[in-house]
Amino acid sequence: MKGVHKHGKKWTATYGGAKRGVRTQFHEDFNTKEEAVKQRQSWEKNFGKINYKRKNYDGFESKYWKVIGDSPNTYRSQRMVVARNKITGEVKELNIFDIKKGKMMSKQLTREAQHKNAKGIYFAKNAKKWRSQIRLKGKKYGLGSFNTKDKAEEAYRTALQNFLSNGSLPKPKQGVGNSVGHKYISKSRNSFFFHKTLNGKKHTKYFRTLPDTLAYRNQWLTDHNLPIPD
Structure with a gap:
């Protein structure tokens, strides 16, 4: 129910707030969900139901995710959406606020993103080729030499997707x-x-x-x- 969520061992009922256009504000904790729901319903009966307008996040993109749909679900009173991973193609139901903050990414991708040469793509002057490499589980894997940067980046994305999807490591080149x-x-x-x-x-x-x-x-x-x- 809107305005009812669990916080630690307690259930919290809330009502109102300036962002909702309602001056009257209430916040109260209860031992059970039923008590919190009952209190929330009492406030709505006395002061009226609040018209919640859900913001449309369709098409919103972060570095790793793109929102492709809405979700009726909430998690700890936070908005959930359906998003597609821009690297792996994986579709998941995620918290929109974590996506906006850039939190929703695997530990491996986070480590790769923090690496100085995150994508492992560089141009070898002697060979006049673009080279691609990736570091997984503390080991560096060469992915090959390519005539274009796009091909080198594609090799990187493929290797990373295979690792995230099924844990497979690149074959030694x-x-x-x-x-x-x-x-x-x-x-x-x-x-x-x-x-x-x-x-x-x-x-x-x-x-x-x-x-x-x-x-x-x-x-x-x-x-x-x-x-x-x-």
């Missing part, structure tokens, strides 16, 4: 950051390095020249009975 045209080999300023993950363990080796790096890569792959890429 082999050759992420490759700027020299050879698989498992990348360039870092004045040096080249070979990198390959095998049985969950990452192996990295640095060299001054590309031919030395290629020779090491081919020998390492041969020693581990792995095919040498073209």
Whole structure:
């Protein structure tokens, strides 16, 4: 019932208020919901029912949510709406005031948003590519190199949505950051390095020249009975 809500172990009945256009104001606590409802009905009988006008929040957007409909429900006397998560597409019934304050977001997204490079998107000058990476459960995952920023952002959103929906983590990318045209080999300023993950363990080796790096890569792959890429 309007004007009746639970506060701690007590039930509270309220009536009036300047925002409702009613000068008379009452506020009283009771041990049971029935007592609070009875008191609220008594005030309405004596002073008249208050005409509550619900504000239309359809289309309202925060950083992560967009309101797509109204809800007849309330939670602790607070307005509820139906909203869609702009990243994951999830639809939920939420408190509009929490949405407006930016509170309604998963802990993971909050941590990502607070990260200095929140979306993990950057332009690699050496490769002339947009790169995407994400940090989940304390571990960084490379999502690949792309010709456009939009593609890199799409890879980030997909990885984050998969994690939030079912807890799946991105598959390790082999050759992420490759700027020299050879698989498992990348360039870092004045040096080249070979990198390959095998049985969950990452192996990295640095060299001054590309031919030395290629020779090491081919020998390492041969020693581990792995095919040498073209």
